[in-house]
Amino acid sequence: MSAKKAFRPKARRPRGFEDRSGDVLRAEHQLISAASKIYDDWGFEPLQTPAFEYAEALGKFLPDEERPNEGVFALEDDDGQWLSLRYDHTAPLARFVAEHYQDLNKPYRRYQAGDVWRNEKPGPGRFRQFVQCDADTVGAASAAADAEMIALAAEVMRAAGLADQEYVIRVNDRRILDGVLESIGAADSARRMRVLRAADKLDRLGREGVALLLGEGRKDESGDFTEGAKLDPAGIDIVLNFLDATGGGRQDVIARLEPLVGGSETGKAGLAALAEIDAVLSAIGVGDDRAAFDPSVVRGLGYYTGPVYEAELLATAHYDDGQPIQFGSVGGGGRYDDLVARFTGQAVPATGFSFGVSRFAAALRALGRAGGDQDRPLVIVVASEKDRSADYLAMAAQLRAVGYRAEASVGGGNMGKQMKYADRRGASVAVIVGSNEREAGEVTLKDLKLGAKLAANIEDNKAWREDQPAQMTVPNGRWIEAVGEIIARHSS
Structure with a gap:
C-alpha cells in the first residue's frame, strides 16, 4: 500500500x-x-x-x-x-x-x-x-468645530506634499438635502437613504445614472438591480438641480441653494451652518480654492447628521500609455x-x-510625491570573504551609526550574485573589502546608480564615462566619508 x-x-x-x-x-x-x-x-x-x-x-x-x-x-x-x-x-x-x-x-x-x-x-x-x-x-x-475639521483636512493635504491648487475640500450639509426632500414630500427614512446613496454616486454614474436611482431603479453592468427612491419626475428634477448648484465661491453656492429648500427649517439650519463654516474658513485663511461648497457631496454612511465633506485630489498623473489617472476622493468626514x-x-x-x-x-506615489524613508539610499556591504562576516556586519553597523541605511550581505553566493542582489534592491553603493583591499588597507566602492547610467550610455558617451568612474578605491580611514560623497552626488 x-x-x-x-x-x-x-x-x-x-x-x-x-x-x-x-x-x-x-x-x-x-x-x-x-x-x-x-x-x-x-x-x-x-x-x-x-x-x-x-x-x-x-x-x-x-x-x-x-x-x-x-x-x-x-x-x-x-x-x-x-x-x-x-x-x-x-x-x-x-x-x-x-x-x-x-x-x-x-x-x-x-x-x-x-x-x-x-x-x-x-x-x-x-x-x-x-x-x-x-x-x-x-x-x-457649533459649526465652527466642523470648519476646523475642514481646515484640518486641508492642512493634511499640504503636509502630504500637495500644492494648494492640487486638491480641494468639497463641503455640504446633509440637512439642506433633507430640506429639499421635505419640500417635495419625500423625507421618510427609507426614501431619504436611497436619495443619499444615489447622490453619492454622481461622480461615478453621472446625472443619467443618478436619475434612474432617484426613480424606479437601475440595473448595473453585471445585471444586478438596485431599487430606486421612486421620486416622481418633478422631484427628480428638483434633486438634480440641487446637485447641480455648485461652482463659484462659497457665498454663490449658498445663494443658489436658498430657493430650493423653501420654508424647510431643516434646510435653513443647514444653510446657516454653511454660512458659519464660510466665515470661520475665511477668517483663518482657507479660501474658496481650498474648500468649496458642493451640494453633490452627501457621503455614503448613514450616521452623518449635518456638514459633510470630501478631500479630492485635483493633481493629475498619467499611465504608461499617456492616459490621465483620475484619483477623485481620498478622504472625507462630517458631523455625526x-x-x-x-x-x-x-x-x-x-x-x-x-x-x-x-x-x-x-x-x-503615482504623482511622485511619496518621499521620506523609501527614498533613503541603501548601501550594501558585500561579503567578499566567507570567513569575515563579522567584519562586514560591523561595517554596516558603522554606516547606520552615522545615519545611512545599510546592510551586510548574509545570503552567501559569489560576488556576481551579491552584486545582482544589490542591483535588484536598488542599492546606491556597494562596499567591497576582499583580501587585496584588506592587505592594502583600502576599501573599494561601486557607485551602482552611476554604473547603471553608464551602462545605458555605453555606446555614445565614452568620454563622459571615463570622466565619471563608477568604481573607486579609497583608504580605509575615509571610506564612510567617500560613501557620503557618492550619495550626495546623486542627491544633488
Whole structure:
C-alpha cells in the first residue's frame, strides 16, 4: 500500500485582501506620520481601539444598510456574544466615549490610524481590509468645530506634499438635502437613504445614472438591480438641480441653494451652518480654492447628521500609455451627533475627518510625491570573504551609526550574485573589502546608480564615462566619508 500523500495547502491570498510591499508600506507610514503631526500640532490626542467590537456596538450604520449583517466580519465568542471586526474608527470611538464619558475632557479630540475591514464584494482597487486615519472632535456642537475639521483636512493635504491648487475640500450639509426632500414630500427614512446613496454616486454614474436611482431603479453592468427612491419626475428634477448648484465661491453656492429648500427649517439650519463654516474658513485663511461648497457631496454612511465633506485630489498623473489617472476622493468626514447617544441616550455632538491611507499613498506615489524613508539610499556591504562576516556586519553597523541605511550581505553566493542582489534592491553603493583591499588597507566602492547610467550610455558617451568612474578605491580611514560623497552626488 502506498504512503498517504501529504496535504499541501495552496499558497493563495483570500479574495479581496492584498499583500503590501516595502515601498508601499513606507509610503503609507510616511503619510500617517505627516497627518499625525498635524493632528498633534492642533491639540488632538492619539487613541488606539481594538480591532474587534461587540457587534451590537457597531450598530446598523454600515455603507450598505440593506445588508447590515453582511457588511462586517463577525464571529461568536466563547461566551456566546458576537464580535465584529471594526469597519471604521468612528463607531469604536463612539463606544469609547460612552464608556469613559465622565472621565473625558470635553470636547474630546482624538486621532487614530489602523486597519478596518468591510465584508463587501471586492473589485478593482476595492479591498476588504485597508488602513484609515481619523481625527474627531466629540462634544462640540457649533459649526465652527466642523470648519476646523475642514481646515484640518486641508492642512493634511499640504503636509502630504500637495500644492494648494492640487486638491480641494468639497463641503455640504446633509440637512439642506433633507430640506429639499421635505419640500417635495419625500423625507421618510427609507426614501431619504436611497436619495443619499444615489447622490453619492454622481461622480461615478453621472446625472443619467443618478436619475434612474432617484426613480424606479437601475440595473448595473453585471445585471444586478438596485431599487430606486421612486421620486416622481418633478422631484427628480428638483434633486438634480440641487446637485447641480455648485461652482463659484462659497457665498454663490449658498445663494443658489436658498430657493430650493423653501420654508424647510431643516434646510435653513443647514444653510446657516454653511454660512458659519464660510466665515470661520475665511477668517483663518482657507479660501474658496481650498474648500468649496458642493451640494453633490452627501457621503455614503448613514450616521452623518449635518456638514459633510470630501478631500479630492485635483493633481493629475498619467499611465504608461499617456492616459490621465483620475484619483477623485481620498478622504472625507462630517458631523455625526447620534452615535454616542445610542449608548447613553444623551445627545453628544461630534464631527470628524478620515482618509484612506492606502488609496491616498498610492495616489501620492503615482504623482511622485511619496518621499521620506523609501527614498533613503541603501548601501550594501558585500561579503567578499566567507570567513569575515563579522567584519562586514560591523561595517554596516558603522554606516547606520552615522545615519545611512545599510546592510551586510548574509545570503552567501559569489560576488556576481551579491552584486545582482544589490542591483535588484536598488542599492546606491556597494562596499567591497576582499583580501587585496584588506592587505592594502583600502576599501573599494561601486557607485551602482552611476554604473547603471553608464551602462545605458555605453555606446555614445565614452568620454563622459571615463570622466565619471563608477568604481573607486579609497583608504580605509575615509571610506564612510567617500560613501557620503557618492550619495550626495546623486542627491544633488
